[in-house]
Amino acid sequence: MTATLPAPRSSSLPTTARTRAGLREWLALAVLFLPTLLVAVDNTVLGFALPAISTALAPDATTLLWIVDAYPLALAGLLVTMGTLGDRIGRRRLLMIGVTGFGAVSLLAAFATDAAHLVVARALLGVFGAMLMPSVLAILRMLFVDRAQRRLALAIWATGFAAGAALAPLVGGLLLEHFWWGSVFAANVPVTVLLLVAVPTMLPESRMAVPERLDLVGVVLSLLAAVPGVLAIKLVGEHGITPEVVLTAGVAVAAGVAFVRRCRARVRAGRAPLIDLDLFAAPALRVSVLANATTMFACTGLLFFAAQYLQLVLGHSPMQAGLLLVPGMVATIVAGLGAAALARRFPLRLLVPSGLTTAAAGYALCTMLGAGSGELTLLVASVLLGAGIGLSETLTNDAILAAVPADRAGAASAVSETGYEVGAVLGTAVLGSVLSAVYRAGVEVPAGADAAASQTLGGAVDAAVTLPAPAGTALLDSAREAFATGVDVTAGVGTAVLLAVAVTVAVGLRSR
Structure with a gap:
């Protein structure tokens, strides 16, 4: 049966028993937590596998890249469509379809016999996966x-994201230590x-x-x-500006x-668009x-x-590295839970920029990392970043859901999730490109070393093993x-990016 959704209410209005959630709603929240945890672990654990x-599938470099990229590309491309589709056919129905498909394809990925099949499964x-998050937020x-x-x-x-990121190194390490690589996908099935x-x-x-009927032309565009x-x-992050990048970006701009x-x-014709641009x-x-x-x-x-x-640089194992970053994930959870209480006393225009500024302080600490030490500095930096993210994201997600009519919650959630995906891609592409450029300019590679040593630190570590001791040590130090x-x-x-956005957000939320 279709539910009639209540209109958003201001937090300043008196709360009645009818509008307040009871035990059933809080138990339902536990169910909504699981898809979030599932996606968060799945996003991170692949790197460990x-x-x-x-070794098992022997993919070439391009195929290996597609194993990583196929998932986020399909996810980012379909979030808006799936959010709008859920508003039309039912958010729970779409969530069920997404969960069923995610489990079935996880088995397909776990038992892939070659790299091409794994790329298809990841896509x-x-x-x-694009069916899950917009549906979850809209139901919430x-x-x-x-x-x-x-x-x-x-x-x-939101603690599901932090918990998933914290669990991924532990779950991935445990599974890969005792089972085959496909176990990181098969683990999705029980959930x-x-x-x-x-x-x-x-x-x-x-x-x-x-x-109304879904606009299929809009979906394609x-x-x-x-x-x-x-x-x-x-592609820009990996290869810089190339003709392929220009062509790909041109297609995106024209289609946009x-x-x-x-x-x-x-809208002018009185028909429903794929997404209502008035939301913005x-x-x-x-x-x-x-x-x-x-x-x-x-x-x-x-x-x-x-x-x-x-x-x-510091020589820790993947498991040890993951454990050192767990306090930052815990800080995200604590700050997120604290944000709900702080919002009763302080306005968004103060809290959200404060979260971004706290995250910026964590990044500023990372400018003091040395080449031979820095566990404590990095741990504190990750805690500051996690606290800032937890404070900011809880309140901005609420602001997004409160800013639109309830029957457009799926579309608004999809826009928010698309922002997350684009931000994740930019984080790796932009900051990864800066790091790579500075590394390439500063490393000194001795004659006879593998060319990969001049491109990445991992390449240098591998190349150092093949060189005579003095040359290998010098390469590693450099x-x-x-x-x-x-x-x-x-x-x-x-x-600088975090501080600039903090100022922008403070101005944009000045009336809230």
């Missing part, structure tokens, strides 16, 4: 009408089975009161805008312009999406250089020093 996948995981919006309760619910829900039992019994259905756009960002025009034309008229939504993208930019950028620094310098510069760029 890549060496084993390379399909992105398709079904319906369950928790009271603004204060919704902030707390969002904070609890999806649990969800298939819990979702129909614990979550209500909801959809638009008067849904949105895909042509999002997928080439994200791919162009990735055509998409906007089509949406406006359908709300300043709170615009700056909140920007803040979300920036926090993900910062998070992925830090993980990119921190993992290499801890393992290749590479680690160059990488540490690159981290300093990269962290400085990240600090």
